[in-house]
Amino acid sequence: MAPVVVVGAGPTGLTAAALLARHGVDCLVLERRTRPHPQPRAVHLDDEAYAILASVGVDLGAISRPGQGLRLLDAGMRVLAEFRRDAAAGRHGYPEANMFDQPDLERILRRKVTVLDGAEVTEIIQHGDHVRVNGERADYVLGCDGANSFVRNAIGARMRDLGFAQRWLVVDIDTDADLGQWEGVHQVCDTRRAATYMRVGKSRYRWEFRLRDGETAADYQDLSRLRPLIAPWARVEDLELRRVAEYTFRAQIADKWRHDRVFLLGDAAHLTPPFIGQGLGAGLRDAANLAWKLAAVRDGELPASVLDTYQAERLPHVRTMIRLAKLLGAAMTEGGEFGNLLRRVVMPRLHLVPGLKNRVLSSETPALRRSELVRRPRFRRSLAGSLCPGLMPDRMTVVTAETHPELADWLRHGHARAALIRPDGVVLEATPSGPPR
Numbered sequence: 329m330a331p332v333v334v335v336g337a338g339p340t341g342l343t344a345a346a347l348l349a350r351h352g353v354d355c356l357v358l359e360r361r362t363r364p365h366p367q368p369r370a371v372h373l374d375d376e377a378y379a380i381l382a383s384v385g386v387d388l389g390a391i392s393r394p395g396q397g398l399r400l401l402d403a404g405m406r407v408l409a410e411f412r413r414d415a416a417a418g419r420h421g422y423p424e425a426n427m428f429d430q431p432d433l434e435r436i437l438r439r440k441v442t443v444l445d446g447a448e449v450t451e452i453i454q455h456g457d458h459v460r461v462n463g464e465r466a467d468y469v470l471g472c473d474g475a476n477s478f479v480r481n482a483i484g485a486r487m488r489d490l491g492f493a494q495r496w497l498v499v500d501i502d503t504d505a506d507l508g509q510w511e512g513v514h515q516v517c518d519t520r521r522a523a524t525y526m527r528v529g530k531s532r533y534r535w536e537f538r539l540r541d542g543e544t545a546a547d548y549q550d551l552s553r554l555r556p557l558i559a560p561w562a563r564v565e566d567l568e569l570r571r572v573a574e575y576t577f578r579a580q581i582a583d584k585w586r587h588d589r590v591f592l593l594g595d596a597a598h599l600t601p602p603f604i605g606q607g608l609g610a611g612l613r614d615a616a617n618l619a620w621k622l623a624a625v626r627d628g629e630l631p632a633s634v635l636d637t638y639q640a641e642r643l644p645h646v647r648t649m650i651r652l653a654k655l656l657g658a659a660m661t662e663g664g665e666f667g668n669l670l671r672r673v674v675m676p677r678l679h680l681v682p683g684l685k686n687r688v689l690s691s692e693t694p695a696l697r698r699s700e701l702v703r704r705p706r707f708r709r710s711l712a713g714s715l716c717p718g719l720m721p722d723r724m725t726v727v728t729a730e731t732h733p734e735l736a737d738w739l740r741h742g743h744a745r746a747a748l749i750r751p752d753g754v755v756l757e758a759t760p761s762g763p764p765r
């Protein structure tokens with residue numbers, strides 16, 4: 329078997345395998361399904377995730393449309409607030425919001441790696457210097473096997489619940505008809521029936537409706553039964569139903585992400601409600617964080633102790649993003665009639681809050697915390713832990729205004745003379761700019 333075995337050919341596992349190959353590590357992806365997952369799930373990725381995919385030669389732009397922003401509506405479809413995206417590209421050089429279809433992405437990623445389909449992993453045994461996966465030897469195992477992860481159980485990790493569970497109906501539609509709708513995300517902020525609508529592709533659309541107690545997806549299996557839900561946006565006669573499914577959106581994080589030579593990534597390690605479209609993005613960030621470290625440890629360039637920085641860096645980041653998703657979900661949909669009233673009063677005035685539009689639309693996620701590979705001073709602001717715009721080098725790279733003139737403004741704003749950039753684009757350390765000479 330290959331030195332690294334990836335369990336699960338979802339987007340996290342495929343990306344991890346492609347990144348490992350980029351860093352010169354052979355790996356094999358084992359997938360229990362006999363053919364790729366056909367159903368749409370994720371529909372949004374930000375520009376940080378776009379950059380990770382670009383680093384393995386995947387052009388997300390070829391299969392996506394730039395997102396136009398967010399519109400908040402009340403139950404009567406009156407616009408409460410609107411946040412439009414103007415810029416074509418963000419600081420990494422890609423659109424900050426990208427609408428796409430998950431099976432399209434998985435199809436492209438699969439061409440980059442070796443996948444063994446129909447190979448369910450049922451046994452993982454750790455030995456001192458190797459792991460046995462279904463009896464075969466590997467140096468490391470990456471558990472990218474989704475929410476019901478076998479690997480998670482095998483290493484004795486448990487999901488910790490962050491107190492969120494909502495049942496939603498997810499409706500995917502194909503149509504060539506012009507629905508004549510504004511092309512950003514529509515969020516209906518209504519306690520009785522929260523809903524989300526968005527255009528995903530040229531002829532692909534997604535609706536999500538919060539299910540009421542006693543309702544199930546079985547109540548909405550055809551377009552005639554979906555009519556009252558979809559009517560505010562479209563005539564069902566123009567639509568072709570691709571699928572209807574019920575999902576319980578949860579917020580959970582595994583209590584440990586590593587046991588010796590076995591790691592958890594993606595949905596196997598964390599679950600988030602999709603309100604800010606960050607579940608899959610988090611899996612891609614896990615893959616980018618771990619792949620170069622594993623390669624450097626295998627090559628003897630870094631000590632094995634740096635592998636502990638994977639959970640230390642990624643878990644707090646994931647927790648922050650999950651809290652943000654929960655907060656946004658609650659702000660848009662909770663609070664009963666009083667919540668609806670409050671939203672009607674507050675949301676139309678949001679444009680008066682200075683800087684709020686930029687904050688709502690910003691795709692920049694928080695900097696990583698201090699670790700052996702993020703040298704952040706305690707009492708001074710620093711670029712360390714943040715992402716360098718538009719750069720994911722093959723090797724650790726020092727950037728200065730002289731070597732990278734396009735980064736001169738970024739360094740100046742970060743009060744840095746130079747920055748050491750890791751292969752995942754994270755700033756390991758920044759040298760403060762001295763007093764003016």
Ligand SMILES: Cc1cc2nc3c(=O)[nH]c(=O)nc-3n(C[C@H](O)[C@H](O)[C@H](O)COP(=O)(O)OP(=O)(O)OC[C@H]3O[C@@H](n4cnc5c(N)ncnc54)[C@H](O)[C@@H]3O)c2cc1C
Nearest residue numbers: 336338339340360370371372449474594595605607608609
């Ligand atoms: C309705 C909905 C909307 C969403 N919207 C967004 C969004 O807009 N943006 C976003 O970023 N995320 C979104 N997500 C989340 C996103 O879809 C998931 O986070 C993502 O699919 C997780 O990828 P993964 O590779 O970690 O896991 P998965 O996609 O679950 O893949 C795991 C793979 O492992 C395989 N496997 C399992 N067990 C074994 C085994 N024992 N042996 C071998 N193989 C195994 C499975 O068959 C599967 O192929 C959404 C999710 C849902 C449900």
